[in-house]
Amino acid sequence: MANIVVYVEQSGGAPRSASLQCIGAALSTGHSVLAVTSGDGADRAAAALGKYGATKAVALVGNAPWSPDAIARDIAKVVTDNGAKAFIAAATTTGKDVAPRVAALLDCPILTDITALSAQGEAFTASRPWLAGKAIATLTSSASVFCATTRPNVFAAVEANQTCEVVTAQASSDGKAIVTSVAAKAGAKLDVKEASVIISGGRGLKGPEHFHLIEELADAFGSAATGASRAVVDAGWRPHAEQVGQTGKTVSPKLYIAVGISGAIQHLAGMRTSKVIVAINKDPDAPIFKVADYGIVGDAFEVVPALTAAVKAARQH
Amino acid sequence: MKIVACIKRVPATEAQVKVAADGRKLDAAGWQYMASFYDEIAVEEAIKTKEKLGGDVTVLTLGPSEAAKEVREFLARGADTGAILKDADPSARDPRATAKILAAKVKSLGADVVFVGRVATDHDNAAVGQMMATYLGWACVSEVVALDLGAGKGVAKRETEHGVETVEFTLPAVLTCNKGLNEPRRASLKGIMAVKSKTIAEESFENVPNQIAVVKVELPPARKAGRIVGEGAAAVPALIDALRNEAKVL
Numbered sequence: 001m002a003n004i005v006v007y008v009e010q011s012g013g014a015p016r017s018a019s020l021q022c023i024g025a026a027l028s029t030g031h032s033v034l035a036v037t038s039g040d041g042a043d044r045a046a047a048a049l050g051k052y053g054a055t056k057a058v059a060l061v062g063n064a065p066w067s068p069d070a071i072a073r074d075i076a077k078v079v080t081d082n083g084a085k086a087f088i089a090a091a092t093t094t095g096k097d098v099a100p101r102v103a104a105l106l107d108c109p110i111l112t113d114i115t116a117l118s119a120q121g122e123a124f125t126a127s128r129p130w131l132a133g134k135a136i137a138t139l140t141s142s143a144s145v146f147c148a149t150t151r152p153n154v155f156a157a158v159e160a161n162q163t164c165e166v167v168t169a170q171a172s173s174d175g176k177a178i179v180t181s182v183a184a185k186a187g188a189k190l191d192v193k194e195a196s197v198i199i200s201g202g203r204g205l206k207g208p209e210h211f212h213l214i215e216e217l218a219d220a221f222g223s224a225a226t227g228a229s230r231a232v233v234d235a236g237w238r239p240h241a242e243q244v245g246q247t248g249k250t251v252s253p254k255l256y257i258a259v260g261i262s263g264a265i266q267h268l269a270g271m272r273t274s275k276v277i278v279a280i281n282k283d284p285d286a287p288i289f290k291v292a293d294y295g296i297v298g299d300a301f302e303v304v305p306a307l308t309a310a311v312k313a314a315r316q317h
Numbered sequence: 318m319k320i321v322a323c324i325k326r327v328p329a330t331e332a333q334v335k336v337a338a339d340g341r342k343l344d345a346a347g348w349q350y351m352a353s354f355y356d357e358i359a360v361e362e363a364i365k366t367k368e369k370l371g372g373d374v375t376v377l378t379l380g381p382s383e384a385a386k387e388v389r390e391f392l393a394r395g396a397d398t399g400a401i402l403k404d405a406d407p408s409a410r411d412p413r414a415t416a417k418i419l420a421a422k423v424k425s426l427g428a429d430v431v432f433v434g435r436v437a438t439d440h441d442n443a444a445v446g447q448m449m450a451t452y453l454g455w456a457c458v459s460e461v462v463a464l465d466l467g468a469g470k471g472v473a474k475r476e477t478e479h480g481v482e483t484v485e486f487t488l489p490a491v492l493t494c495n496k497g498l499n500e501p502r503r504a505s506l507k508g509i510m511a512v513k514s515k516t517i518a519e520e521s522f523e524n525v526p527n528q529i530a531v532v533k534v535e536l537p538p539a540r541k542a543g544r545i546v547g548e549g550a551a552a553v554p555a556l557i558d559a560l561r562n563e564a565k566v567l
């Protein structure tokens with residue numbers, strides 16, 4: 001059994017769920033997990049990781065401001081010092097930023113946003129989407145360290161009763177790029193990449209003033225994210241962080257509800273791996289119905305408020 | 318200021334996908350190509366930087382001779398020089414190989430700043446920019462949506478799940494460009510005429526072998542046929558029932 005180093009993001013000592021899924025993915029290969037945490041609360045987060053199957057955790061402590069190049073160096077050092085055979089992080093905005101740098105420091109390629117992972121001994125095989133999911137490639141690596149990021153919501157976190165040895169190390173502080181401030185998002189909304197339910201709106205909503213219908217339906221589900229088609233992002237109705245599709249975000253939630261979205265090939269590429277797809281569209285021939293598990297043909301302005309009320313009622317029982 | 322914008326020629330987003338006979342690549346028959354969507358934003362930022370701070374813009378691609386078409390388009394928009402590192406099938410390269418080959422060229426150009434796309438919309442690596450910067454030992458900010466470059470340093474903004482980060486960095490740097498950073502301009506007729514007969518230099522490079530191999534390529538599993546549960550608001554109870562009792566997601 002070899003070590004897989006997993007970078008675990010945390011906030012205030014609570015590990016992020018996408019990172020716990022990443023530990024789950026690593027453990028599924030039969031190897032053991034050496035977790036790395038950083039930032040304020042790194043030590044508390046590290047101490048919690050035995051519950052999710054880590055055998056060792058390195059908490060990088062210190063008051064250094066966040067720097068992607070400095071953290072990458074610290075992680076690469078943990079990988080090298082421990083002779084790890086693989087390095088994995090979650091494909092969040094942080095993981096996507098940092099993991100390729102770690103790979104380059106190790107002089108290894110990286111497989112980003114993987115959706116399947118297995119190993120025979122120390123030979124790793126992973127699958128990842130090409131062309132935003134129009135095709136799936138299965139790949140092997142002959143690199144000295146297998147590096148990858150895992151797509152959120154694809155792998156399952158495990159619950160374990162592992163004793164986890166926690167060590168602390170000093171985080172380095174001489175970054176070439178340094179985050180000097182973070183403006184918190186208004187309403188602390190969930191990002192589409194991590195949400196398990198996404199409600200997306202398209203041009204069928206006729207104008208930005210009607211997107212409260214989408215937001216209210218998202219609220220009815222408790223913690224759903226709101227998404228959008230490119231047409232409405234380009235029109236300035238919605239922020240581009242919400243765009244789903246080949247030139248936006250690729251998502252795989254448990255439930256994806258498309259409202260007033262026609263289902264262009266570039267949109268489908270970004271959401272067709274969702275577990276359950278619901279389409280609401282007034283045109284029975286809209287291509288979105290070809291990928292939908294359940295469809296309602298009708299006017300969004302009529303159907304969505306009724307659905308919002310019904311979801312609220314259903315969730316109370 | 319020596320400015321470089323890296324672009325990759327990728328299949329147009331309308332491309333329909335078929336697996337090739339060997340099961341290890343995609344059948345490119347009938348495909349149209351384009352510069353990757355985010356590379357347009359990278360080139361625009363490069364030209365804007367030149368307009369603000371002076372200098373010249375090189376459009377660099379590792380790709381086939383046919384990429385001259387995309388390079389020429391960017392010259393028409395205002396870039397100064399094009400360079401093709403001639404590679405018949407750049408999509409067959411892993412991101413490490415691509416980053417190392419591009420980094421070597423960027424270094425020989427003596428660049429101060431390199432703009433790349435957030436992701437190339439073929440293999441969706443979203444890795445080459447960060448890796449290139451790491452090999453060069455430079456600063457890198459990924460997924461940039463706002464930028465202010467000055468002498469020897471800059472400030473960028475990027476969007477994350479927890480909010481908008483402000484990042485200060487030193488030059489030289491690699492910046493990976495996200496949608497929202499700018500609106501790419503169109504080429505003027507004058508620009509198009511001026512570059513029409515321009516040949517784009519093709520260069521060779523020291524090869525970096527791949528460390529990733531393709532086992533197989535497949536189409537995603539077809540979704541099982543769905544159904545229309547009904548019309549209008551009257552169909553809502555049937556949908557709730559299906560979500561709760563069949564799909565078990567409610």
Ligand SMILES: Cc1cc2nc3c(=O)[nH]c(=O)nc-3n(C[C@H](O)[C@H](O)[C@H](O)COP(=O)(O)OP(=O)(O)OC[C@H]3O[C@@H](n4cnc5c(N)ncnc54)[C@H](O)[C@@H]3O)c2cc1C
Nearest residue numbers: 202203204229230231245246247248260261262267282300
């Ligand atoms: C290079 C490139 C990249 C692209 N990348 C993306 C991408 O990443 N993501 C993306 O989404 N698109 C992308 N596109 C755009 C894509 O081709 C489509 O133009 C876009 O997805 C259409 O958005 P839409 O479905 O909201 O609008 P439309 O296609 O206009 O569809 C609106 C739908 O709403 C329905 N409708 C109208 N009124 C109502 C009503 N009252 N109630 C219910 N339904 C109603 C209509 O029947 C129609 O089906 C890209 C295109 C290109 C060229």
Ligand SMILES: Nc1ncnc2c1ncn2[C@@H]1O[C@H](COP(=O)(O)O)[C@@H](O)[C@H]1O
Nearest residue numbers: 323324379433434436437442443444445
């Ligand atoms: N073959 C290539 N030639 C030039 N630039 C490239 C090449 N591959 C990737 N890039 C640049 O790196 C960015 C990210 O690519 P990728 O990491 O492959 O998603 C692209 O948007 C380009 O700017």
